């Protein structure tokens with residue numbers, strides 16, 4: 001084929017040419033491959049007019065993927081989920097409107113901003129921010145955003161869980177398994193039923209820790225998680241991403257019940273199974289891992305479980321709010337210690 005060569009200043013025969021280069025993004029070298037053409041006459045590299053490539057843009061995309069940052073189109077998608085303008089998003093998050101505009105157009109976001117923007121995937125976080133920043137919005141706007149949040153909650157509460165987890169397609173975060181809602185529900189239901197058999201109260205903290213250990217132990221042993229769910233470092237330990245949303249959805253769908261228990265003048269919530277678990281979704285090896293982990297950990301108090309999970313490298317080596325890569329599973333010690 002022929003393209004206009006800027007060097008020869010006329011149409012010349014060109015050949016496809018992969019140009020490899022290294023771009024430093026925040027002091028990190030990123031290898032970039034550009035699909036270009038080369039002038040057969042003078043060797044000049046020429047952009048494909050139909051598919052011009054920006055090396056910085058490509059480098060940023062690779063960098064974001066490596067560091068689990070949102071891509072520009074994901075930021076736009078999150079904003080549009082709630083029908084927010086860039087100005088609304090700025091009012092909600094405190095990030096300047098010009099900055100949001102730059103991020104949506106491909107500038108590299110800083111990590112603090114990325115954390116805030118990622119939080120907005122969860123309608124609960126949007127609701128909290130809206131409550132805090134009510135004075136910055138008109139009443140109509142508050143009503144319309146609230147309606148969107150409500151729709152997201154109600155539309156299909158189980159679909160909501162899928163939406164949360166399907167956004168993560170990074171194998172390091174899902175433990176080499178695409179997220180499976182069926183498996184997560186079956187696992188939670190199995191845990192709830194097993195603990196009921198044993199007459200052990202299932203608090204939310206306990207459920208959270210059991211899920212973390214089961215998924216990570218499965219990855220440690222079989223290089224694959226059980227549910228494909230994502231876990232984050234929260235102040236009270238490793239935690240299933242959007243745990244509260246998951247639990248309230250399961251309560252709404254009558255898969256779990258919540259019972260209030262009063263002990264020494266303090267009340268706390270206990271989860272109860274309302275359905276039989278669907279165990280045929282797990283293979284025998286998985287089932288035995290799940291059952292033995294429950295066996296080993298369910299007798300510990302929520303406090304003891306928290307203490308153990310706080311010592312895991314998956315927790316000590318990650319920062320608050322950060323998602324936890326499954327590769328930390330090889331350092332798990334909690335279960336062997338028990």
Ligand SMILES: [Zn+2]
Pocket residue numbers: 005006007008009012039040041042043044
């Ligand atoms: Zn040329």
